[in-house]
Amino acid sequence: MQFAFRNEIEGSMVKSMLGRHGISRRLLTKVKFDGGQIMVNGIEKTAIYRLEKGDLVTITVPDEPDNEKLIPDDVPLNVLFEDDHYLVVEKPAGKASITGSLHPTGAMSNAVKGYISRKNYPNQTVHIITRLDRDTSGIMFLAKHRYAHALMVQHKFRDTLEKRYYAIINDGDLPDSGQIDLPIGRRDDSIIERQVRFDEKSKNALTSYVVTERKNDLALLDIILHTGRTHQIRVHFSHLGYPLVGDDLYGGNHDLISRQALHCHHLQFLNPFTDEMVHVELDMPDDMKNLLK
Template identity: 45%
Template sequence: MKFTWHNDAQEPMKVKTLLTQHGVTRSLLKKVKFHGGAILVDHQPVLAIHMLTGGETVTMVTPPEIGNDHLGVSTLPINVVYEDRDYLVVNKPAGVASVPAHALPDTTLANRVKGYYRQQGYANEVVHITTRLDRDTSGIVLFAKHHFAHSIIDHQLKAHSMRKIYLAVVAGRIDADHGWLDSPIGRAPDSFIKRMVTPTGKPSLTEYWVVKRLTNMTVVRVQLHSGRTHQIRVHFAAAGHPLVGDALYAGPADPLMTRQALHCMQLSFFDPFQERWLTNFAPLPADLANLIKTRQAANFERPF
């Protein structure tokens, strides 16, 4: 793949400095140098230490990406929310794991995306999953379609500049219309899967807004300001409001919800290739929408 920039700088700089300014990592530069890529200045091949003086056109040609034979191919369909040359946004249904794990069949979302790439005839079948959801959480999952796009998203995740919005239904009534949950989260000592609030955990910050108050339940819109495993589930459980249907964290059972009532409904990130913010939405799945409709109280608080 080719990526091209115009050097508008007034001061001399090395090519690698300009590439770094555009999000090219050191590991990607190594792949370009040693695995069949190229760097061109005004269509002529150069090294990364080549000096630019201003006004040049700089092109990076990335090497082919070899697929991972250990990732099986699934022909099960995916729900594509958005796609361009660089990114694929998928609405994951509940009950589908994001990536393969021990004892899981090759029907995870990653397997399905690889099958989709093959059906579309894409030259690159490498699956770069950049955001993940728990198996029983529905909603938006973002895939990068090449190494460079993946490194861009990794940087945004580390800088907490990506915006992920969830909708959850939690037990009990939350009186405050807006609040923060900022307790540290770490592994529970008696479980490989479960997490808990603990002083020795990693800093974790969750922001929420009440959308609607139901009978013995509250619908909340949630934004993560950190990315810990099970963060929303752990924080609300620790606050005395576990998610409806979340058996792992003692959430109340409801016949209308056979999983935790959690859905990733919005994802926003900056796309440097198009030089604009991309925002995608995933509509509420039928089970969550039905739960809210059926359990709603008479007083409507606020629209989604």
């Protein structure tokens, strides 16, 4: 792939100018040794070349090879948004986001690998930007090449990323809206569970919510994650005494539904390549809808 940038600082090195545009040293190394190219005003140059103001720098990034350790799954994939740089797909409940050593197939990463293999895209590496717990359904966000992934990590674009979730809890005295600002860390006696804790082992976690419906002694919440801690929504509401329906890890049970009633229904982000805000919506699945009927 090729990307072009106009230099704005007199005397800047090529590598410094590209760094301001999110091209990392690691990616420059790939360009240097794996078949890429740097051109300044149509002439090949090195990364330490000194630029004049207004110079046009074009960088050719080598294609990313197939990861042979990731096995492609030939399964349907519901694509919600796609361009040359990003891919947004639906993850059903019960499917892991990434493979594990004991389960080398059956995850979303395998399904996406199968998709990009069938499409014969030049970049065959799967770059997951946002993942979901196995039993959480909804929207997953991926990059189609390493530069697109790196840009979404930068504050300028990461801060535009918004994920919203539907969750169902047992109705009670929870206010109609609010914010939960409580730090989260791993439980000392578990490698899986998290908890609200107030020590050096925790990280800040902020969740906001609105109750959108109360029915059948249940409450439907529309939740915004302002931070991305593991199990954040599940831990925060369990700590308040409102575990998610079906979440037996954090105080719920399977009397009404066989998994935690949690679904990522909204994703928005500023596309670094088009400077347009992308909005993706995904309807709540039937197993959660049926709870409210």
